[in-house]
Amino acid sequence: MKTIQIMPALFVITMTMINCSTESNNETNEEKNAKGIINLSSDDTSAVGTSLEVGDIEYGRVDLTGLEDSIVIVPKGATISEDSPTLSPGDPGYVESIIDFQDSENGFIIVAGEEVISMTIVVDGVQRQYGCESNFGTFTVCGEISIDKNSREAVFTDTTVLNIDTGTILTMNGTVQW
Numbered sequence: 001m002k003t004i005q006i007m008p009a010l011f012v013i014t015m016t017m018i019n020c021s022t023e024s025n026n027e028t029n030e031e032k033n034a035k036g037i038i039n040l041s042s043d044d045t046s047a048v049g050t051s052l053e054v055g056d057i058e059y060g061r062v063d064l065t066g067l068e069d070s071i072v073i074v075p076k077g078a079t080i081s082e083d084s085p086t087l088s089p090g091d092p093g094y095v096e097s098i099i100d101f102q103d104s105e106n107g108f109i110i111v112a113g114e115e116v117i118s119m120t121i122v123v124d125g126v127q128r129q130y131g132c133e134s135n136f137g138t139f140t141v142c143g144e145i146s147i148d149k150n151s152r153e154a155v156f157t158d159t160t161v162l163n164i165d166t167g168t169i170l171t172m173n174g175t176v177q178w
Helices: 009-018
Strands: 035-041 051-059 070-075 107-113 116-123 126-133 144-148 153-163 169-177
Touching: 051 169, 107 144, 116 153
Parallel strands: none
Antiparallel strands: 035 051, 035 169, 051 070, 070 107, 107 116, 116 126, 126 153, 144 153, 153 169
């Protein structure tokens, strides 16, 4: 999906500060049985909708996120390849390069750890980028994100992300499982 660029400078800087590790500790999801819906609320829902239906989730993709305890989430109909990206981590299409989108004009990518989120939502070809980080106080605080590797579940409870272009806060609530 050429219109999604998930790796804004904020995310790259935050991930570098959090974990400079380059080792790959991938835990693949061979069954691809991800499920869940993330409900959205704010003024931006008139443009992006009120929910995101999960299609595929990858946990612990250090090669994508820089964090062992992190997830990458894409919409129903999209899949995340187990291959490592061929682009450099600073490239805007880094994560996107290994995702197969069914609909190139509508979709989302969420890259989340318990203290940071970088998210892009594309509707009718229009891209909106969101982010939060709770460690350094240089961006909006995320609120509650819980990622439990053992129960294979991530819970977003009043999780807030900031639209990096407009400053509008988008609130996320929901549980996703893989």
